[in-house]
Amino acid sequence: MGTALIDGLFVFMLAGFIGFEVIKRISPLLHTPLMSITNALDAIAVVGAIVLVGRHESPLAHVLGILAVIAATSNIVGGFIITDRMLKMFKSSRPAKS
Amino acid sequence: MITISGSQVFIGFIYLVASGLFILALRWMNAPPTARRGILSGEIGMVLAIGGTILQLAIEGKLENIAIDYVWILVALGIGTAIGIPLGLVQMTAVPQRTALSHAFGAFCVTLVGTAEYYLGVNGSGIPPFKMSVLCCEVILGGLTVTGSLMAAGKLQEVLPQRPITYKGQNFVNLALLAIAIIIAVYLVLRPGTPHLYPIMVGIALVFGVMLVIPIGGADMPTVISLLNSYAGLSAAAMGFVLNNKLLIIAGALDGSSGFILSVIMSKAMNRSFTNVLFGAFGQVAASAPGAQEARPVKSASPEEAAGILAAASKVVVVPGYGMAVAQAQHKVRELYDSLTKRGIDVRFAIHPVAGRMPGHMNVLLAEADVPYDRLMEMDEINGDFPQTDVSLIIGANDVTNPAAKTDKSSPIYGMPVLDVEKSHTVMVIKRSMNPGFAGIDNPLYYMDQTLMLFGDAKAFVSNIVKELAGSHS
Numbered sequence: 001m002g003t004a005l006i007d008g009l010f011v012f013m014l015a016g017f018i019g020f021e022v023i024k025r026i027s028p029l030l031h032t033p034l035m036s037i038t039n040a041l042d043a044i045a046v047v048g049a050i051v052l053v054g055r056h057e058s059p060l061a062h063v064l065g066i067l068a069v070i071a072a073t074s075n076i077v078g079g080f081i082i083t084d085r086m087l088k089m090f091k092s093s094r095p096a097k098s
Numbered sequence: 099m100i101t102i103s104g105s106q107v108f109i110g111f112i113y114l115v116a117s118g119l120f121i122l123a124l125r126w127m128n129a130p131p132t133a134r135r136g137i138l139s140g141e142i143g144m145v146l147a148i149g150g151t152i153l154q155l156a157i158e159g160k161l162e163n164i165a166i167d168y169v170w171i172l173v174a175l176g177i178g179t180a181i182g183i184p185l186g187l188v189q190m191t192a193v194p195q196r197t198a199l200s201h202a203f204g205a206f207c208v209t210l211v212g213t214a215e216y217y218l219g220v221n222g223s224g225i226p227p228f229k230m231s232v233l234c235c236e237v238i239l240g241g242l243t244v245t246g247s248l249m250a251a252g253k254l255q256e257v258l259p260q261r262p263i264t265y266k267g268q269n270f271v272n273l274a275l276l277a278i279a280i281i282i283a284v285y286l287v288l289r290p291g292t293p294h295l296y297p298i299m300v301g302i303a304l305v306f307g308v309m310l311v312i313p314i315g316g317a318d319m320p321t322v323i324s325l326l327n328s329y330a331g332l333s334a335a336a337m338g339f340v341l342n343n344k345l346l347i348i349a350g351a352l353d354g355s356s357g358f359i360l361s362v363i364m365s366k367a368m369n370r371s372f373t374n375v376l377f378g379a380f381g382q383v384a385a386s387a388p389g390a391q392e393a394r395p396v397k398s399a400s401p402e403e404a405a406g407i408l409a410a411a412s413k414v415v416v417v418p419g420y421g422m423a424v425a426q427a428q429h430k431v432r433e434l435y436d437s438l439t440k441r442g443i444d445v446r447f448a449i450h451p452v453a454g455r456m457p458g459h460m461n462v463l464l465a466e467a468d469v470p471y472d473r474l475m476e477m478d479e480i481n482g483d484f485p486q487t488d489v490s491l492i493i494g495a496n497d498v499t500n501p502a503a504k505t506d507k508s509s510p511i512y513g514m515p516v517l518d519v520e521k522s523h524t525v526m527v528i529k530r531s532m533n534p535g536f537a538g539i540d541n542p543l544y545y546m547d548q549t550l551m552l553f554g555d556a557k558a559f560v561s562n563i564v565k566e567l568a569g570s571h572s
Contacts, residue, residue, distance in 0.1 A: 005228055008339050008347055015348040018121055019355030026128045028451060028476055031360060031458030032193060034127055035327055039200045041120050041140055042353040045334045047151040048211045048341050053174060054155040054166045058221070061214040062167070066174045068210040071203040073178020074185060076144055079200060081186025082193070084137050086462050089190075090130040093470030 033086045040079025046072035105157040112150030113345035119143030120349055124356070130471055147345060148175075190466045191423050194319065194455040198251035201326045205243035208333045212237040213300065215340055220293045227287050232339040234283035234299065239333035241303030242310060247326050249311035254319060254455055262315040275306045316420075317497065319455045321364040325372070328357025360457045367451035367477075369503075369513040396532065399550040401559060404526055405566030407550075411488035411524075414438060414445045415480065417517055418460050419453050421494015421529075425556035431493060432467040434560050437567045446473050448480045448490075448517050450498035477517055487522035494528065494556050500541045510539055525549040528559050 026034050049072060052065030119139045126136030152171065159166040188196045212233050219225035225233065252258035282299040286292060314322050335350025337343075365372055399407075408414060416435070422428060438445045447469065453460045461474050484490065492499055502509040503516045519525050525548055532544070532551075543549055552559055 004342050005339070008342065008344070011344045011347050012335060012339075012351050015117075015351035016355050019124070019352040020359065022121065022124045022128070023352075023356045023359050026124075027130075028363075028449070028458060029130065029461045029471055029474060030127055030133060031363075032197075032456060032462045033133065033458070034124075034356060035197055035323070035360065035457065036193075036200070037123065037127060037137065037140060038327065038331070038353040038356045039197065039204060041123065041144070041349050042204050042331055042334050043207065044116075044120075044144065044147055044346060044349045045204065045207050045211065045337055047147055048337060048343065048346065049174075049207060050148065050151050050171055051155060051341075052211060052214050053171050054152070054159075054168070055164065056167045056170075057218055058214075061218050062170070064210040064214040066170055068207040068214075069171065069174035070178040070181065071210070072207040073175050074182035075200050075203045075207075077179045077182025078185030078196075079182075080137060080141055080144075081183065082188070082196065084134065085186070086190070086193075086465070087130065087133045087137065089462070089465040089468075090133070090471045091465070091468065092130070092472050 029090070030087075033083045036079050036086070037083045040076050040083065043072040043075035043079065046076065105154055105161075109150050109154040110344075112146055113343070116143040116147040116150075117345050117348045119146070120352060124352060190462055191426065192255075193462060194323065194459060195251045195254035197456060198247045198254060198323055198326065201323070201330045202244050202247035202251065204330045205240040205247065205333055208330075208337050209237050209240035209244060209300070211337060212240060212340065213296075216296060217293075220290070220296075224290055229340055230287045230290065231283070232336045234286060236333050236336035236340055237300055238279050238283060238303045239329050239336065241300050242307035243326055243329040243333060245304045245307030246311045246322075247307075247330075249308055250314075250319065250322055250326060253311070253314075253316065260316040263312045268309075268313060272306065272309050275302055275309060279303050279306065316455065317452075318368075320452050320457055320459075321361055321368070321370075321372075323456045324357050324360035324364055326357070328354050328361060331355070331357055364452055364457060367515060369511070369515065394545045396544050396551050397549065398553055399526070401552070401562035402566050404550070404552055404559075405563045407524060407526070408434075408438060408443070408489055408491070408563065409441065409567060411443055413483075413487050414443055414489045414491060415448050415475075415484070415487050415519075415522065416445065417448045417450075417453075417490060417492045417495050417499060417519060418464065419450075419493065419495025419498060420455060420459075421496075422556055423454060423459065423463055423494070425494060427493060427557040427560055428463045428467040428469075430557050430560040430564065432464070432469050433564045434567075435469055435473070437564055441567075446475050446480065448477065448519075449474055450477050450495070450517055453495055453498055477515065481518050484518045484521040489524045489526060490519040490522040492519060492525065492527045493560065496529075496541055497539060499527075499543055500539065502539070502542050506542075519543065520546060520548070523548060526552055528552045528554065528556050530555065 049065045049068035052061050056062050120143050123136040123140035126132040155166050253260050279299050279302040282295050331350045331353025335347050338346030435445050449460050499517050499519045501520045503511045503514045
């Protein structure tokens with residue numbers, strides 16, 4: 001448990017720094033789609049819920065797990081769809097290079 | 099046991115790849131040309147992680163000889179997808195409330211999983227202190243984000259009153275609630291045998307979320323949405339610690355830092371600290387100064403006159419605000435942009451960071467209306483250009499153009515960075531009436547010599563200007 005905690009904190013700290021550096025450079029143009037995509041990615045919490053449903057260790061855990069999977073999946077699907085719709089709308093007045 | 103650890107290495111590898119893809123997804127989001135690649139990367143990572151998790155469950159089920167409930171996993175995934183599709187297809191003007199709602203959903207998932215883990219642990223082999231403390235972080239943050247985000251969504255959807263609701267001793271009540279929740283959490287960690295306290299802690303977190311957002315007004319929504327975004331991320335990271343799942347820790351840390359950075363940007367753009375946004379109840383204080391001053395003269399103009407002035411300009415800057423979104427005027431604004439651009443007039447848009455109800459709100463609306471994104475300027479990019487601007491056309495924006503923020507120390511928004519529209523040769527303001535805006539702060543811009551007030555509905559007025567321009571052209 002002890003090493004797992006330290007490992008986890010290392011990961012958390014490094015991911016926090018990466019997040020900070022990467023997100024700082026995102027154009028304010030895209031702040032709304034940024035928020036919707038981080039929301040979709042955050043719904044990766046669904047994996048914890050899937051395990052609860054699959055293992056069915058208690059009726060309570062099973063029901064809570066099902067509700068959690070529903071909530072997270074709707075964020076994943078809705079988040080990716082709306083981010084894609086938004087980004088499709090961003091067009092430049094200069095002709096695209098290609 | 100050796101084979102179990104084999105499958106754990108396998109799932110660990112899948113999660114590692116998914117984490118990399120998530121980071122790339124955000125990396126590619128930094129500019130429009132690569133942003134859609136970012137979505138693809140995120141989607142692949144997500145599918146890998148979910149597929150890997152189900153595969154891992156199947157392997158463990160075989161080894162431990164337990165039946166895995168695939169049916170309900172698929173049913174829940176199916177229902178979630180069915181709910182998610184319409185949530186992904188909402189109108190662009192409804193994006194702020196949709197975002198708030200999805201913060202609530204994300205936090206809901208985290209809180210439920212935390213609760214399930216708690217009862218599994220308490221009724222099983224017990225929960226070690228470290229795991230219990232992160233579990234408490236998880237459900238307190240998750241719980242307050244659920245109700246706080248629902249309140250924010252309700253205010254944005256206007257099912258709940260947008261005005262801040264304040265009462266005496268509010269901050270004390272809020273802090274006391276949070277303190278009680280934390281005390282219970284500490285107690286739960288130290289005395290594992292007190293499960294009846296757990297629902298009380300979750301309940302207090304839920305109440306705290308409501309109390310936190312009640313005093314916050316519409317104009318402060320960009321900061322609050324960002325802050326709730328950050329909380330949702332942090333609660334997911336805490337869940338990663340509980341489950342010892344590094345992918346979750348990474349995704350939560352990315353989301354948490356993203357929300358945090360956005361809240362800092364939003365607070366700076368309003369010259370206010372976090373605590374001030376949360377505990378200040380801005381609009382209420384400002385509104386207490388009633389508009390009882392004598393009516394000062396303003397100049398107004400008709401659509402014909404406005405069209406004439408615009409047609410004679412060579413550089414025009416449009417300043418959109420939340421009023422443009424409310425009036426759904428963005429498509430008419432784009433027609434105006436087209437018609438002026440065709441005459442060889444340089445038209446750009448000045449976007450204040452807190453214009454609208456969430457970060458980047460105006461950009462999305464104008465992009466939806468097909469305004470090219472390279473015409474959308476940030477405040478710092480365009481502020482130096484106002485002295486060379488012939489006409490600034492303000493559509494549904496108020497406080498972000500208020501020169502009192504620079505000069506009047508007694509103004510509630512003194513010190514807030516604003517767009518220097520008053521430096522342009524002519525300022526035109528489309529506004530319904532002289533009633534002060536949401537924050538109730540008078541705007542001296544409207545009484546200046548170079549300012550023309552265009553009274554009317556934003557959409558109708560812009561539409562009339564476009565008609566005038568088309569008529570005089572042919």
